[in-house]
Amino acid sequence: MKQIRIIFAIVFASLALGACGDKDNSEPPAELTAFNPEIRLDLRWADRAVEGVEQQFLFLTPVLGKDRITMAGRDGRLVSLALNNGDELAVTDLNLTLSAGIGGNDKLWLLATRDARVIAVNADDGKVIWSARVPSEVLARPLLHQDTVIVRTVDGQVLSLDASNGKTRWSYQQVLPALTLRGNSEPILARDKIFVGLDNGRAIALSAGTGEVLWDIVLAAPEGRSEVQRLVDVDGQAELYGRVLYATSFQGRLAAIDVERGQFLWTRPFSSYSGISIDDKAIYSTDDRGHIWAIDRLNGATLWKQDALTARDVTRPVLLGDYLVVGDYAGYLHVLSRFDGHFVGRILAGDQDSDSDNVFSSEHSGILVPPLVKDQQVFVTARDGSIYVYGYTPLSQPVAAAR
Numbered sequence: 001m002k003q004i005r006i007i008f009a010i011v012f013a014s015l016a017l018g019a020c021g022d023k024d025n026s027e028p029p030a031e032l033t034a035f036n037p038e039i040r041l042d043l044r045w046a047d048r049a050v051e052g053v054e055q056q057f058l059f060l061t062p063v064l065g066k067d068r069i070t071m072a073g074r075d076g077r078l079v080s081l082a083l084n085n086g087d088e089l090a091v092t093d094l095n096l097t098l099s100a101g102i103g104g105n106d107k108l109w110l111l112a113t114r115d116a117r118v119i120a121v122n123a124d125d126g127k128v129i130w131s132a133r134v135p136s137e138v139l140a141r142p143l144l145h146q147d148t149v150i151v152r153t154v155d156g157q158v159l160s161l162d163a164s165n166g167k168t169r170w171s172y173q174q175v176l177p178a179l180t181l182r183g184n185s186e187p188i189l190a191r192d193k194i195f196v197g198l199d200n201g202r203a204i205a206l207s208a209g210t211g212e213v214l215w216d217i218v219l220a221a222p223e224g225r226s227e228v229q230r231l232v233d234v235d236g237q238a239e240l241y242g243r244v245l246y247a248t249s250f251q252g253r254l255a256a257i258d259v260e261r262g263q264f265l266w267t268r269p270f271s272s273y274s275g276i277s278i279d280d281k282a283i284y285s286t287d288d289r290g291h292i293w294a295i296d297r298l299n300g301a302t303l304w305k306q307d308a309l310t311a312r313d314v315t316r317p318v319l320l321g322d323y324l325v326v327g328d329y330a331g332y333l334h335v336l337s338r339f340d341g342h343f344v345g346r347i348l349a350g351d352q353d354s355d356s357d358n359v360f361s362s363e364h365s366g367i368l369v370p371p372l373v374k375d376q377q378v379f380v381t382a383r384d385g386s387i388y389v390y391g392y393t394p395l396s397q398p399v400a401a402a403r
Contacts (some may be wrong), residue, residue, distance in 0.1 A: 017283065027289070029329065032309040037395060038344040039323070039335060044389045045086035046350065049079040052385035061101030061141060061369050062381060065110065069372075070123075072102050072111065073385055078126065078189055083374070086389065092126030094119065101369070103141040103149075108163070110149055112138035118151055120166060123310065123400035132166030134159060140184040145208055150194055152184050157233040160211060176200050183274060188240050195259065197234025197247050203255075205262060215262025234282040236275025236285070237316060237370075241327020242296065246283055246331065248272045254295065268300040274316040274370070277324075284324055284338065290319055291327065294341060306341035309334065318378075320392075325378055327367025333380055333390070348390045349380050 029385065050073030053060055062071045068089055070080045075092035081087065096113045103110035108129070109121040114138055120129040136155040143150045149161040156176040156243065160169040176199045188195040193214060194206040201220035206213060219234055231251055238247035248254040254270035257263070270293075276285040282303055283295045290310045294303040313329035317336075323344060324336045349367065365384035372379040372397035380388045 005168075011204075027311040027314045030290070030308060030391070032332070032346070033308060035343045035346075037346070039392045039394050041333065041345050041347045041378075041390045041392050042337070044391050046388045047081060047086050047088075047387065048384070048386045049073075049081060049115070050077050050385040051075045052383050053368065054383055057368075058099060059101055059141075059369050060381070062100065062338070062372065062387070063102040064102065064372055064374050064379070064381070065106045065123075069379060069387070070102055070109065071381065071385075071387060072098055074098050076111075076113075078102070078109070078121070081387070082131055083377075083389075086387075090126060090135075092121065094121070097154060100138050101141040104144045108142060108144060110142035110247065112142055112151070116153070118149065118161065119164065120143050120149070120163070130164075130166040132161055132168075135171075138184075140186045141143060143187060143189055145189045150187055150207065150208075151188060152187055152196065154184060154298070156200075158194065158206060158211070160208070171202075172182075172206055172213070173212050174198055174200060174204075178240070179259065185235050185237055188238055188245070190240050191259070193259065195203070195238065195240065195245055197236075197249070198239055199233045199235070201234060201249055201252055203234060203238075203245070203247055203257065205259060219247060219255055219259065220249035223251075233273065235273045239276055241278050241280075241282075243365045246276055246278055246297070248276060248285060250288060254283070254300065256297070256300065266300045277317050277319055279319060279338070282338070286314045286316055286326065290314045290328075292324070292336065292341060296337065304341040306336060306343075308343070313366070313368075315367060318371050318373055320373050321376060323392075325371050325373070327371055328381060329366040331366050331382060333371065333378070333388075335392070345392065347390070349382055350386070 050071045056063045060072050062069050076096035078092040080090040099114045100112040109123050111119045116134050118132050118349045136153040140152045147163045149163050151159045157173040159171045185197050192208045197203050203219045204216045234249045245257040245259050248270050250273045251271045253267045254264040255267040271288045272285050274286045276283050290312050292306040315327045317324040317326050326334050329351045333347050365382035369381050378390045
């Protein structure tokens with residue numbers, strides 16, 4: 001059966017609509033409530049560097065380098081900006097329609113196009129090194145592993161390409177369900193293995209050198225009568241901590257997997273399409289209703305849950321020191337304590353309370369890509385192609401409640 005790719009919102013519309021005809025019974029976004037801020041978010045710089053994705057479900061994740069951040073527009077325009085002040089360092093126009101963010105490193109950028117090509121670009125001069133045709137569209141950014149480029153396509157294939165010329169070294173494929181969420185999680189590369197969560201609810205480990213299957217386990221088994229009810233995609237970002245892989249699926253489970261043996265250490269019911277972040281004690285994840293969780297890394301027990309952002313299409317939580325940072329559909333950046341989940345800061349991307357110039361404050365765009373963090377700064381990319389860079393300052397005195 002022909003593979004169908006659908007946006008997450010369409011899935012929930014299908015679940016919500018039924019006997020009510022045209023009436024929309026989907027859960028409304030929670031109203032933001034007041035709290036007493038404990039930190040101030042300071043806008044360091046902002047820019048509208050590239051063409052945004054608007055309402056398309058595309059994760060055009062930037063790449064952070066040593067002293068620059070490089071953004072990709074869906075029209076193939078690449079813009080490198082200085083990390084410290086946002087000055088434009090370089091611009092490359094590829095004139096290609098991109099389908100994923102930038103992979104690679106400071107020397108080699110890897111991109112994927114809507115017409116199923118993977119492109120390698122010299123990061124120093126912006127010249128295309130090679131272009132390779134792949135079996136189908138790529139929605140997860142290609143990854144560089146030693147002299148190999150690892151690519152995951154929407155038809156269920158994982159490919160290894162030669163980093164010097166783009167030629168295929170090996171490929172792996174599993175049969176996928178007829179209906180899946182639109183999106184793919186990035187593979188994880190470690191210990192000369194490739195760990196991949198698939199749209200059929202399985203998690204696999206492949207040899208980076210040969211593509212041999214080292215283990216294959218069921219993270220989530222389909223249940224229910226309809227294709228929508230049986231969706232079990234592993235679309236959220238997994239994380240590796242030591243020899244344990246932590247992964248979650250939509251309408252399935254959160255699990256800790258021993259990567260040497262390919263066996264579960266523990267599992268618990270959980271549903272997420274955004275993925276997880278981890279520290280030495282906890283796993284942090286946003287579930288499919290927009291609730292943010294902290295879960296004990298060793299046994300899967302709940303540490304805390306924050307449900308004040310229900311149905312706000314919240315991103316995966318990202319660690320920022322003692323805090324967690326998430327973005328939402330309306331363009332708000334929320335900062336929570338990672339110890340108990342209470343709110344400590346919030347700002348609408350583009351708003352400011354400083355003297356910094358900002359020409360974007362009159363128009364706001366939602367946040368789809370999880371924020372990036374480096375050197376205690378938060379890099380927020382919005383759907384309209386804008387980037388906002390924030391630092392933060394702890395507040396020693398009580399301030400008026402924020403909304």
